Amino acid sequence: MQAVEYFEVECPEPLGAEYYKQITNDVLLDHNLIRAIHKLHIYVDPGVPIFVAVGVLKKISSMVRVQDFAAVNPLEGKIMLVLANETYLAPMLKIFWTQFGQEHVEQADRFTVILRGVAIGAKEVEDIVVADPSESIYKDMIYAFKCIAPEGFRIRRERYFKDKFFFVSSEDTLADDVDALVKSKFEMMGETMP
Amino acid sequence: MILVPVTYRGGIYRHSEIMDLIEDIGGYIVQKHVIAQEVVLLCFMPQDDIEILRRMAKPLGGEVTDSPLVGTEIAIVIPSLEIHHLPHPACDIAEYVRRLGAKSNMVGLARGVGKRIAALNDEERDVINEHDIAVYVLGNFEKCIEHKMPILRRGIDVPIVLCGAPTKEALQRIVDPPVDGYVGNVGRFMHRTKESDELAKLDEIISEITRVLEKKRVEIAKDPLSVAPARLMDLINENVPKIHEVTSPTPLTVQMSGLRVKLPYDVFAGEIRKIEIEDNITIGNVAQVNPSRMRDYILLKILPFSETNVVV
Numbered sequence: 001m002q003a004v005e006y007f008e009v010e011c012p013e014p015l016g017a018e019y020y021k022q023i024t025n026d027v028l029l030d031h032n033l034i035r036a037i038h039k040l041h042i043y044v045d046p047g048v049p050i051f052v053a054v055g056v057l058k059k060i061s062s063m064v065r066v067q068d069f070a071a072v073n074p075l076e077g078k079i080m081l082v083l084a085n086e087t088y089l090a091p092m093l094k095i096f097w098t099q100f101g102q103e104h105v106e107q108a109d110r111f112t113v114i115l116r117g118v119a120i121g122a123k124e125v126e127d128i129v130v131a132d133p134s135e136s137i138y139k140d141m142i143y144a145f146k147c148i149a150p151e152g153f154r155i156r157r158e159r160y161f162k163d164k165f166f167f168v169s170s171e172d173t174l175a176d177d178v179d180a181l182v183k184s185k186f187e188m189m190g191e192t193m194p
Numbered sequence: 195m196i197l198v199p200v201t202y203r204g205g206i207y208r209h210s211e212i213m214d215l216i217e218d219i220g221g222y223i224v225q226k227h228v229i230a231q232e233v234v235l236l237c238f239m240p241q242d243d244i245e246i247l248r249r250m251a252k253p254l255g256g257e258v259t260d261s262p263l264v265g266t267e268i269a270i271v272i273p274s275l276e277i278h279h280l281p282h283p284a285c286d287i288a289e290y291v292r293r294l295g296a297k298s299n300m301v302g303l304a305r306g307v308g309k310r311i312a313a314l315n316d317e318e319r320d321v322i323n324e325h326d327i328a329v330y331v332l333g334n335f336e337k338c339i340e341h342k343m344p345i346l347r348r349g350i351d352v353p354i355v356l357c358g359a360p361t362k363e364a365l366q367r368i369v370d371p372p373v374d375g376y377v378g379n380v381g382r383f384m385h386r387t388k389e390s391d392e393l394a395k396l397d398e399i400i401s402e403i404t405r406v407l408e409k410k411r412v413e414i415a416k417d418p419l420s421v422a423p424a425r426l427m428d429l430i431n432e433n434v435p436k437i438h439e440v441t442s443p444t445p446l447t448v449q450m451s452g453l454r455v456k457l458p459y460d461v462f463a464g465e466i467r468k469i470e471i472e473d474n475i476t477i478g479n480v481a482q483v484n485p486s487r488m489r490d491y492i493l494l495k496i497l498p499f500s501e502t503n504v505v506v
Contacts, residue, residue: 013334013335013336013337013360015334015359015360015361016334016335016336016359019334019359019381019382019383020334022383022384022385023382023383023384026383026384026385027384030384044335046309046335046337046338047337049308049309049310049338147277147278147384150278150308150333150334150335150338151273151274151276151278151279151307151308152273152307152308152309152311152312153308171308171309171310171311172310
């Protein structure tokens with residue numbers, strides 16, 4: 001987790017903490033979320049039992065544009081898009097259909113889209129925003145922490161603020177003072193709970 | 195005649211001669227895998243005749259190795275079949291023991307997760323007890339293992355090998371009464387076992403399983419089985435043609451003191467009981483033919499010599 005400025009796992013069992021650090025690292029890498037995290041503190045106590053994750057996210061400013069995943073080639077009377085991957089194919093087609101109408105958008109195969117008789121140029125097509133990754137990051141982050149947390153900890157509380165989040169789970173009912181615990185974990189990272 | 199589990203690995207060319215030799219000298223082929231141009235035969239061979247097989251295999255480029263796990267069925271018990279345990283580490287361990295000749299089954303518990311809420315139901319208990327050995331792959335915390343292990347082992351009468359993240363010494367300290375084997379530093383992790391230290395851990399699990407099974411073999415040898423499980427396998431193969439229509443990879447799974455037959459109990463149990471082994475001794479005389487808790491399969495439990503007074 002070199003890209004993360006602060007990353008600590010706190011646990012009464014040192015070996016358990018070591019394993020949880022590895023699990024967190026693996027899951028966040030698998031889910032492509034490492035780059036989105038600025039600070040992360042995890043507290044696990046199997047005695048209580050409780051799992052707490054508090055973190056600060058990095059600012060995600062980059063929107064996904066057509067040029068990020070497709071080559072736009074202007075031809076006579078049409079613009080041909082050759083896609084490098086199809087991750088954003090569906091939202092892109094949706095935007096094209098709304099903007100140009102379905103009769104102007106032709107999908108030759110999985111990786112080729114042709115725009116016929118459209119009023120804008122290739123440069124403008126390249127700049128069309130297709131997706132905003134920050135919209136789904138909260139959902140992705142919670143899913144990742146569900147994988148990281150010990151299995152069976154099904155009573156959960158999670159909150160997402162502008163750039164901070166926390167995730168608490170346990171197999172028992174959460175105690176009333178859980179907010180104080182979360183607050184103290186934010187303070188350990190040198191941050192304040194919003 | 196003492197039968198020893200071995201693996202033959204060689205080319206597909208003239209491998210039928212090897213198969214004929216194994217059968218002619220009184221051995222049994224438990225499983226045969228053809229992988230591209232390679233053939234792997236998991237078999238039981240008479241101890242004194244292994245050298246003959248080695249000599250025969252040499253000009254064909256074949257290799258004969260000891261495989262103590264051939265002819266065993268192993269349950270890999272994990273708290274659930276969720277992403278927390280699959281595919282790593284449970285599948286890694288299951289695949290590793292399979293490579294060495296064992297038949298492994300993954301038993302994902304319905305309510306094995308958590309600490310306080312962990313439980314084992316009667317079906318899971320019975321399914322685990324149908325195996326030769328159970329490998330429990332638990333988590334990362336001593337406190338959890340200490341709390342849930344007495345619950346998860348309740349009613350289990352097959353040997354248990356316990357894997358968990360705490361050290362072997364810590365596992366030995368927290369589990370009371372002791373189980374048969376322990377492997378420390380193998381808890382929950384979420385990456386593939388490919389580093390050399392991780393592969394060494396898999397080897398450690400294998401050696402622990404082998405050690406425990408060896409102890410069980412010695413126990414069985416004190417009161418020998420009335421018939422070798424592999425011989426029953428051959429007999430059913432010859433006398434029940436429907437077994438050849440079963441699409442499972444191992445329609446007949448050989449265990450250390452029994453056999454799992456993957457045919458419906460209601461239809462075939464009677465037929466199997468009546469199969470004659472030799473001199474009017476039938477399978478029903480030397481083995482219990484029971485319904486298995488696994489689907490509608492049949493489970494044969496071979497009786498020891500002390501109960502039947504025959505060895506065939």
